[in-house]
Amino acid sequence: MRGYTMDKDDYVKRLRRIEGQVRGVQRMVDEDTYCIDVLTQISAINRALQSVAVGLLDQHVRHCVRDAALGDDPERADDMVNEATRAIERLVKA
Amino acid sequence: MRGYTMDKDDYVKRLRRIEGQVRGVQRMVDEDTYCIDVLTQISAINRALQSVAVGLLDQHVRHCVRDAALGDDPERADDMVNEATRAIERLVKA
Amino acid sequence: MRGYTMDKDDYVKRLRRIEGQVRGVQRMVDEDTYCIDVLTQISAINRALQSVAVGLLDQHVRHCVRDAALGDDPERADDMVNEATRAIERLVKA
Amino acid sequence: MRGYTMDKDDYVKRLRRIEGQVRGVQRMVDEDTYCIDVLTQISAINRALQSVAVGLLDQHVRHCVRDAALGDDPERADDMVNEATRAIERLVKA
Numbered sequence: 001m002r003g004y005t006m007d008k009d010d011y012v013k014r015l016r017r018i019e020g021q022v023r024g025v026q027r028m029v030d031e032d033t034y035c036i037d038v039l040t041q042i043s044a045i046n047r048a049l050q051s052v053a054v055g056l057l058d059q060h061v062r063h064c065v066r067d068a069a070l071g072d073d074p075e076r077a078d079d080m081v082n083e084a085t086r087a088i089e090r091l092v093k094a
Numbered sequence: 095m096r097g098y099t100m101d102k103d104d105y106v107k108r109l110r111r112i113e114g115q116v117r118g119v120q121r122m123v124d125e126d127t128y129c130i131d132v133l134t135q136i137s138a139i140n141r142a143l144q145s146v147a148v149g150l151l152d153q154h155v156r157h158c159v160r161d162a163a164l165g166d167d168p169e170r171a172d173d174m175v176n177e178a179t180r181a182i183e184r185l186v187k188a
Numbered sequence: 189m190r191g192y193t194m195d196k197d198d199y200v201k202r203l204r205r206i207e208g209q210v211r212g213v214q215r216m217v218d219e220d221t222y223c224i225d226v227l228t229q230i231s232a233i234n235r236a237l238q239s240v241a242v243g244l245l246d247q248h249v250r251h252c253v254r255d256a257a258l259g260d261d262p263e264r265a266d267d268m269v270n271e272a273t274r275a276i277e278r279l280v281k282a
Numbered sequence: 283m284r285g286y287t288m289d290k291d292d293y294v295k296r297l298r299r300i301e302g303q304v305r306g307v308q309r310m311v312d313e314d315t316y317c318i319d320v321l322t323q324i325s326a327i328n329r330a331l332q333s334v335a336v337g338l339l340d341q342h343v344r345h346c347v348r349d350a351a352l353g354d355d356p357e358r359a360d361d362m363v364n365e366a367t368r369a370i371e372r373l374v375k376a
Contacts (some may be wrong), residue, residue: 008123015120022116026109029102035150035158039181042147046140046188050374053136056129058367061343064129066359069348077348085340087133091374092332093281094140144280152273155249160265163257171254179246186238186279187375196311203308210304214297217290223338223346227369230335234328234376241324244317252317275321282328 007055014052021045053091060084101149108146115139147185154178195243202240209233241279248272289337296334303327335373342366 022045028038061084068077116139122132155178162171210233216226249272256265304327310320343366350359 011123019116022113029105036177043184043188062363066351069351081344083130090137094137156269160257163254175250199311207304210301224365231372231376271318278325282325
C-alpha cells in the first residue's frame with residue numbers, strides 16, 4: 001500500500017481536524033446552541049469523513065486491487081474486489 | 095428547547111465516544127492498518143453521527159416547530175419548518 | 189394535507205420524469221453502455237427521488253404535524269413526529 | 283465487460299421492477315396516500331437503485347480496472363480508477 005503510506009500525513013491531518021470538529025459539536029450541544037446550527041456542523045463532519053473514506057477506497061483500488069491483479073493469485077484479486085464492494089455498500093448506506 | 099436540554103448529557107456522551115472513534119481512526123491510519131478496516135470504522139462513525147443528527151432533528155420538530163405552531167407568529171413556524179427541511183436536505187446528501 | 193394536494197401535479201410530473209429516467213437506464217444496460225455512464229444516471233435518479241422525498245417530508249411537518257399540534261390530541265402530534273423521524277432515518281440510510 | 287453482459291438480464295429485470303415501483307409512487311401521490319407511506323416506498327426504491335449501482339461498480343472494478351491493470355497502458359488503468367472514484371463519490375452523495 002505505497003499510495004496509502006504516501007498520503008498518510010495528509011489523512012492524519014484531516015482526521016485531526018475532524019476530531020476538533022466533533023469536539024466543537026460537543027461544545028455546541030453543551031452550550032445549548034440552536035440545534036439547526038449543530039446539524040449543519042454534523043453534516044460538514046459527515047462530508048469530511050466521506051471524503052477521507054472515498055480517498056482510502058481510491059487507493060485500495062489503485063494499489064491493492066491492481067497489485068493483486070498483476071500478482072499470480074487470481075483469487076486474492078477477487079477477494080480484494082469483494083472487500084471493496086462491501087466497503088462501498090457500507091459507505092453508501094452510512 | 096426543553097427536550098434538547100433534557101437529553102443533553104446523552105448527546106455529549108455519544109459525541110465524546112465519536113471523538114474517541116475518530117482518534118482511533120487516526121491511529122489506524124498512522125499504523126498502516128488495512129484500509130478496508132479503516133473504512134469499516136469510518137462507516138460506523140458516520141452512522142453514529144447520523145443517529146445524533148436524526149435525534150436532534152426529532153427534537154427540533156417535536157419542540158421548536160410545535161411551540162412555534164402553538165405561538166401567535168405563523169411566520170416563525172414556517173421559518174422553523176424551512177430550516178428543518180434544509181437541514182434534512184444537507185443530512186441526506188452528506 | 190392541503191399543501192400536498194396543491195403540489196400533487198408537480199410531484200406526479202417529477203415522478204413521471206423519474207420513471208422515464210429509469211427506463212433510460214434499462215436501455216443503457218441493454219445496449220452495453222459503459223457502466224460509469226450508467227452509474228452517473230443512477231445517481232441523478234437517486235437525487236431526484238431524494239428531492240421528491242424531502243418535499244413530501246416538508247409538507248408532512250408543515251401541515252400534518254402542525255395541524256396535530258394545534259388539535260386537541262397531543263398524542264396524535266407525537267405520533268406524527270415519530271413517523272417523520274423514522275422516515276428521515278430511512279431516507280438518510282437509503 | 284464480460285461480467286456486465288453476463289448479468290445484463292438480471293439488471294434489466296431489477297430496473298423494470300424499479301420502474302414499476304416508481305409508477306406505484308405516482309399512483310400513491312395521485313390517490314393522496316398518506317405521505318409517510320409514500321416516503322417508505324421512495325426509500326425502498328433508492329435502496330434498490332443503490333444496490334444496482336454497487337453491483338455495476340463491482341463489475342467495473344472486477345473487470346475493467348483489472349483488464350486495464352493487466353494491459354500495457356498504465357494510464358488507462360489510472361483513468362478507470364479515477365472514473366470509479368468519482369462514481370463512488372456521486373453515489374455516496376446522491
